[in-house]
Amino acid sequence: MSKKEQLEQEKLRLMVFKSAMELGEKIDKHLLEMYNYDSDKYTFMVPMKENFFDDGHLKVEIQDTVRGKDLYFLTDIGNYSLTYEMHGFVNHTSPNDLFIELKDGIGACNCHAKNINIIMPLLYAGRQHRRKTRENLMCGMMLHELEEMCGMKSF
Numbered sequence: 001m002s003k004k005e006q007l008e009q010e011k012l013r014l015m016v017f018k019s020a021m022e023l024g025e026k027i028d029k030h031l032l033e034m035y036n037y038d039s040d041k042y043t044f045m046v047p048m049k050e051n052f053f054d055d056g057h058l059k060v061e062i063q064d065t066v067r068g069k070d071l072y073f074l075t076d077i078g079n080y081s082l083t084y085e086m087h088g089f090v091n092h093t094s095p096n097d098l099f100i101e102l103k104d105g106i107g108a109c110n111c112h113a114k115n116i117n118i119i120m121p122l123l124y125a126g127r128q129h130r131r132k133t134r135e136n137l138m139c140g141m142m143l144h145e146l147e148e149m150c151g152m153k154s155f
Contacts, residue, residue: 004043006064010035011114013069014045015062015105019079019098023121027074046071050101052084058097060105067112070153075102078122099142106149115153118146 006013012031016024024045032039047063077098083090084097106116 005041006046007035007037007042007044010044011068011070012044013066013071015048015066015071015073015109016045017073017075017098017101017105018050018082019093019101020074020076020119020121023076023119024074048105052086054086056086056091058084058101058104060101060108062105062108065112066109068114070115070117071109071113072117072119073102073105074119076121077102103146103149106146110149117154 014024014028014031016028028043028045029039031044032042046066049061049063051059051061053059075098077095079098080092080094082093082098084093085091102118102120110116
């Protein structure tokens with residue numbers, strides 16, 4: 001993505017992880033058209049780096065200010081096409097990796113954002129279409145954990 005300016009007068013920002021980049025770019029384009037901004041010059045997407053280290057840990061770096069903004073985090077925890085290298089081997093990201101990445105991204109800007117909203121097309125641990133036995137409560141625990149962590153406005 002080329003360097004584009006943030007719209008300072010607008011309070012909305014998109015925090016788009018690599019797992020949902022295609023969706024994020026479509027939403028950004030739609031918002032720019034809706035507000036009549038030049039899509040070649042401006043963006044609602046906050047630039048950020050997602051770094052996976054050799055030991056499997058990750059770090060999310062936000063590269064612009066989000067103070068006082070309404071943030072919309074976009075992630076797709078069902079996207080297994082992303083890879084990272086760990087101990088010289090190529091690994092595919094798991095839903096756990098992508099959920100931890102979301103939590104790290106929220107933690108990086110939690111104290112500064114006005115509101116935090118999460119857009120996740122597939123619910124973490126919410127697979128119900130192949131249920132044969134009793135499921136654990138991971139999905140509910142994840143929602144509770146996010147609520148406790150950031151007081152999210154919407155999910």
